[in-house]
Amino acid sequence: MEFRELLNSKAELVNQALGAYMEHEQNPQAKIYEAMRYSLLAGGKRLRPAILLMANEICGGDQEQALPFACAVEMIHTYSLIHDDLPAMDDDDLRRGKRTNHKVFGEGIAILAGDALLTKAFEIIAVWDEMGLPPERRIRAISILANLAGTEGMIGGQVVDLEHEGAGMDVETLEYLHGLKTSALIRAAGTVGAVLAGAEEKELQAIDAYCYHLGMAFQIQDDILDVTGSFEELGKPIGSDAENHKTTFVSIYGVERAGELVSEYTKKAVDALAVFTGRAQVLVDLAHDLIGRSA
Amino acid sequence: MEFRELLNSKAELVNQALGAYMEHEQNPQAKIYEAMRYSLLAGGKRLRPAILLMANEICGGDQEQALPFACAVEMIHTYSLIHDDLPAMDDDDLRRGKRTNHKVFGEGIAILAGDALLTKAFEIIAVWDEMGLPPERRIRAISILANLAGTEGMIGGQVVDLEHEGAGMDVETLEYLHGLKTSALIRAAGTVGAVLAGAEEKELQAIDAYCYHLGMAFQIQDDILDVTGSFEELGKPIGSDAENHKTTFVSIYGVERAGELVSEYTKKAVDALAVFTGRAQVLVDLAHDLIGRSA
Numbered sequence: 001m002e003f004r005e006l007l008n009s010k011a012e013l014v015n016q017a018l019g020a021y022m023e024h025e026q027n028p029q030a031k032i033y034e035a036m037r038y039s040l041l042a043g044g045k046r047l048r049p050a051i052l053l054m055a056n057e058i059c060g061g062d063q064e065q066a067l068p069f070a071c072a073v074e075m076i077h078t079y080s081l082i083h084d085d086l087p088a089m090d091d092d093d094l095r096r097g098k099r100t101n102h103k104v105f106g107e108g109i110a111i112l113a114g115d116a117l118l119t120k121a122f123e124i125i126a127v128w129d130e131m132g133l134p135p136e137r138r139i140r141a142i143s144i145l146a147n148l149a150g151t152e153g154m155i156g157g158q159v160v161d162l163e164h165e166g167a168g169m170d171v172e173t174l175e176y177l178h179g180l181k182t183s184a185l186i187r188a189a190g191t192v193g194a195v196l197a198g199a200e201e202k203e204l205q206a207i208d209a210y211c212y213h214l215g216m217a218f219q220i221q222d223d224i225l226d227v228t229g230s231f232e233e234l235g236k237p238i239g240s241d242a243e244n245h246k247t248t249f250v251s252i253y254g255v256e257r258a259g260e261l262v263s264e265y266t267k268k269a270v271d272a273l274a275v276f277t278g279r280a281q282v283l284v285d286l287a288h289d290l291i292g293r294s295a
Numbered sequence: 296m297e298f299r300e301l302l303n304s305k306a307e308l309v310n311q312a313l314g315a316y317m318e319h320e321q322n323p324q325a326k327i328y329e330a331m332r333y334s335l336l337a338g339g340k341r342l343r344p345a346i347l348l349m350a351n352e353i354c355g356g357d358q359e360q361a362l363p364f365a366c367a368v369e370m371i372h373t374y375s376l377i378h379d380d381l382p383a384m385d386d387d388d389l390r391r392g393k394r395t396n397h398k399v400f401g402e403g404i405a406i407l408a409g410d411a412l413l414t415k416a417f418e419i420i421a422v423w424d425e426m427g428l429p430p431e432r433r434i435r436a437i438s439i440l441a442n443l444a445g446t447e448g449m450i451g452g453q454v455v456d457l458e459h460e461g462a463g464m465d466v467e468t469l470e471y472l473h474g475l476k477t478s479a480l481i482r483a484a485g486t487v488g489a490v491l492a493g494a495e496e497k498e499l500q501a502i503d504a505y506c507y508h509l510g511m512a513f514q515i516q517d518d519i520l521d522v523t524g525s526f527e528e529l530g531k532p533i534g535s536d537a538e539n540h541k542t543t544f545v546s547i548y549g550v551e552r553a554g555e556l557v558s559e560y561t562k563k564a565v566d567a568l569a570v571f572t573g574r575a576q577v578l579v580d581l582a583h584d585l586i587g588r589s590a
Binding site: 024027028029031032033036079083086088089106107108109110111112114115116118119120122123126127128130135136138139140142143146147149150151152155156157158159160162163173176177180 | 319322323324326327328331374378381382383384401402403404405406407409410411413414415417418421422423425430431433434435437438441442444445446447450451452453454455457458468471472475
């Protein structure tokens with residue numbers, strides 16, 4: 001299978017499972033599912049679930065067992081986008097070419113839809129499965145996810161971002177910020193996938209390092225696309241970082257050097273996979289695919 | 296030990312453990328811990344943790360194993376208060392005699408502090424403990440907590456509340472709303488405590504029914520205190536429900552009938568404990584104690 005086909009097949013699998021998790025009774029709170037669905041099923045690359053499933057497969061895992069965790073990571077990613085877009089945060093009106101959640105459902109429901117996706121993420125992976133996944137792996141996976149989504153992970157990054165709003169920051173702080181805000185949840189995806197498969201410690205560390213560097217490359221590419229991309233491809237206005245006086249890798253280094261950094265981080269990501277001696281080719285392909293993206 | 300002493304000793308135990316969970320490095324995101332601590336350690340009755348620990352004890356559990364879960368329930372309760380107080384929700388300036396979280400830290404940090412407490416709740420209970428709590432009980436407890444804190448529980452109640460803002464509602468909807476918004480997390484506390492202790496199914500159901508009715512009595516008493524209480528005792532302005540045109544048990548039934556409903560729900564709560572044949576006296580005492588509260 002071509003790499004793009006593989007990526008699309010993983011995304012399709014995840015989309016179907018996410019849709020099933022959003023089924024519900026027609027009860028008085030049904031509006032919340034509408035708001036959750038709106039953002040959860042708005043497309044998107046499904047990068048994190050794909051990494052989780054690929055890392056799981058490389059380490060010898062069972063895709064069916066890993067799928068709920070892939071969905072949980074995407075729910076957490078989506079909740080973070082809904083809350084990040086709120087007026088009290090980035091105050092964005094558009095996301096993936098659609099109006100942001102609070103623009104459609106109001107701020108109150110948008111806050112609750114984020115809360116609900118975060119809560120649902122833990123609900124769908126806290127399942128007792130006597131014949132399947134060993135409970136030790138399940139509990140460790142929940143622990144990793146909560147840790148890397150929390151104050152020492154993704155939320156920590158968002159706090160640093162908010163604290164420096166309009167004030168600028170040095171490159172060390174920017175690296176620290178994106179190591180948390182972007183890389184942490186990607187690391188959660190990769191390491192959860194590996195843990196569920198019962199990966200060895202050195203494999204786990206390799207996946208973790210890959211994900212950290214891939215996340216940094218991904219974020220810098222995002223910064224570049226905010227300058228060089230198009231509204232049609234990104235589904236949101238171009239130049240918003242500059243307009244919001246955000247410190248980015250592009251504002252510090254310029255587009256050309258930022259592009260070199262993407263290549264350098266990508267190389268480090270790929271190099272981290274050496275321990276798999278070729279078995280992790282799909283993650284190598286993913287890293288190279290992301291460099292060339294235009295959205 | 297007198298009942299009040301017992302309740303205070305449980306609260307003290309929980310307060311110490313919560314304080315320990317809030318220790319952190321002096322890193323660039325340290326502000327988030329300050330915001331989490333501010334609301335988490337702002338006093339409060341610690342009703343939900345007390346119910347969890349008491350239900351656990353009655354069913355023969357180990358208090359040390361149950362304590363992290365008691366803290367997790369209180370973290371979830373606190374996150375819900377922080378988000379409920381936001382301008383997009385109830386827009387409250389005071390809580391327990393202190394300024395609300397967003398009034399002190401700003402809306403962005405308040406949203407993130409809520410997100411972080413919710414995430415931390417799952418982190419502190421997702422611990423592999425080979426020699427202690429059986430993993431089946433741990434996973435079931437996580438599942439119950441996520442379910443009753445989510446769209447079919449506490450968040451669902453908040454959605455119904457928000458959807459009817461300023462529009463009024465009938466008594467069936469009001470009962471449904473509080474069954475979710477108030478009772479669901481109390482049910483989570485009681486049933487998680489029981490599950491951790493390996494309670495029998497009929498004990499679990501008894502605790503669940505107790506918690507549902509106790510939660511309803513608690514909420515109606517809250518509605519009454521909003522009319523008859525004092526600013527000094529409640530730590531927030533009196534009459535805010537009427538000012539916000541909120542439908543309450545008092546606005547529908549008046550103070551006198553609402554008081555009778557508190558007694559009726561309390562009796563149902565106590566009656567549900569019959570299966571314990573006297574072993575649940577502490578929960579009976581708790582129900583009676585809550586009727587007489589003035590804050």
